Amino acid sequence: MNGVLVIGASVGGLTVVEALRRKGYGGHIRLVGDEPHLPYDRPPLSKEILTGRWPIERALLRDREQLDDLDVELDLGRRAEQLDLEARTVCLDDGRHLRYDSLVIATGLAPRPLPFQPAVAGIHTLRTVDDALALRRELPTARRVVGIGAGVLGCEIAAAARSLGRQVTLIDPLSVPMARQIGGELGARIAAMHQRRGVHLRMGAGVCGFNSVNGRIGAVELADGEVVPTDLAVIAVGSVPATDWLTSSGLTLSDGIACDAYCRAAPDVYAVGDVARWRHPVTGVSTRLENRTNATEQAITVAANILRADRPYTPTPYFWTDQYDTKIQVHGVIAPDSRIRLIEGDAAAGRFVALAESGDTVTAAIGWNHPRGVRTARRRLVMDP
Structure with a gap:
């Protein structure tokens, strides 16, 4: 028996492992993650970790001893490069071919880059703990910070930078922050909250370029001709499912991995978390959710279905954000x-x-x-x- 192979060592992948053990599964489990760190929680990255209120260790989901108790084989700092459904193998970047009886794909998201994003210092994205630490190192010497994208992540980063005393400008092509998540009326309340704390909002504005000085960001150019000086820019214009390694796999990829109501993408292959798209049995809508709660709830359902529970996944979408x-x-x-x-x-x-x-x-x-x-x-x- 080759056991269960989980690709993706964030909260979704780890929760699958824990749920399988709680349900009595005694077979082999291997957890593969492309980062070298022990599994950690992502929501604190844009808040407590970014501001320095938490040490990195506090964001860990489990310590080494707790992971050892799960009897899981960890392959950290290794990237999955190819899936062969017929051979039931995943090829890693070190050349190994890992066999599986059941496969769980929990590879999450990758930040969406701007098409004209230059390779200069001072331009950041925030997805990983290393991203958060790199941004945290630069914030103390950055008097002016520009956030490009006023969704949940962009607003949280703006709040964190403002709490550290930085001058913050938040730019978005929509009329209010978080418009896609909470609509215009509540988005206007978000706008007022940031403005009361001194954030300069440039809503309804598009970014068309960057100015740099000696290899470092110096300003952001807007489509209306305005130039916003800055020492630091953070791009938070959304994310894309991390499925590039699956393009030749035979799985159906459509803004995520297409699954049935049981989160099954192929026989004995499941998807969990931000990367999974499935048809919600209650609403009938093809759904992909990007939040921590979905990752944990979906992982519990997938663990049960690996053990032949045949349980459809019927969540109520949920998200939260902490700002100021x-x-x-x-x-x-x-x-x-x-x-x-x-x-x-x-x-x-x-x-x-x-x-x-x-x-x-x-x-x-x-x-x-x-x-x-x-x-x-x-x-x-x-x-x-």
Whole structure:
């Protein structure tokens, strides 16, 4: 028996391993990760790790002793390069061919680069712990910081840089921050929150180039002709599923790995987390979710299905973000045409629960500094179990 091979050693891959052991699986498990670090949590990278409030060790998901207790063979700092479905093997960058009985792909995302991004110092992306540390090293000497992209990650980075006293400009082609995640009305509240803390917002603006001086970023050029001076630029314009190594595998790749309702991409091959796209059995919509909660819940379902549970994956989408002293939680999906209705708390005081509604249907429960209230409100969602 070749056991279970897990490619991707972040929270999704590790949770598969832990769930298999909890369910009594005693076979061989190998966990392969392309970073040399022990598995770590990604949400703190743009907050506690970036600001220096946490040491790196605090972001580790498990220490070495806990991993040893799982009886898992770790291959860290190794990259998967090819999958052969017929031979049931994965080829690594060191030339080894690893056989499997069941394969789990949990390779996550890669930052989306700008097509005109120059190779000069002072331009960063943030996906890995090494990215966070490189950015953290430069922040103390960067008086001016530009964030390109005002989604969740871009807003969190802006909040972290502002909390360290940097001058921050946040640029995005949409009219308000986090518009794709929470819509215009709540996005306007995010904008006001950042502006109160001194962030300069350039919404509705596109970036068309960079100016550099002596090999280092000096300014960001906007499409309307404005030039924004900066000492440091962070690009957060989205991510793409890390599936390049699977292009010749025979798996169906369509903005992720296409799976059935059981997260199965091929016989005995499963996908977990940000990289997995599956048809939600309740909504009927082809779905790919980019958040930590989905990675853990999906991993638990996949572990059960490896052990022949045949359990469809039916989550309620959920994400959260911490910016300054504000925690925002969203259960469900806020559609572009959603109406936001306050049901508890005080919006002016910055603590409330609201519902997003499309017609007569509640599509999301939103908590703004109100974790307990939003847990209760999520029961109103049509997709909630």
